[in-house]
Amino acid sequence: MILAVSDVHLGYNASNGKAFDQFLRTRCRSLGKNDSLVLLGDIFDFWRRNNVAVALENETVFSMLEGLDTTIHYVVGNHD
Numbered sequence: 001m002i003l004a005v006s007d008v009h010l011g012y013n014a015s016n017g018k019a020f021d022q023f024l025r026t027r028c029r030s031l032g033k034n035d036s037l038v039l040l041g042d043i044f045d046f047w048r049r050n051n052v053a054v055a056l057e058n059e060t061v062f063s064m065l066e067g068l069d070t071t072i073h074y075v076v077g078n079h080d
Contacts, residue, residue: 041077
């Protein structure tokens with residue numbers, strides 16, 4: 001299975017971080033070694049604010065991604 005997601009814009013006040021968190025906890029937990037998660041850009045909104053602040057605010061997301069037992073492909077977007 002291949003799951004793809006884009007334009008989450010974590011770090012922007014209008015992003016829906018709770019929905020992305022739920023997506024990672026439910027849909028992505030079932031992915032295995034033969035599956036892939038494709039992050040199609042603009043997952044984080046690094047250009048609006050301090051990159052470090054955005055990364056620290058989303059430490060849980062990084063941890064969840066790191067804990068997945070699948071291949072993750074990250075395509076950089078114009079906001080990353």
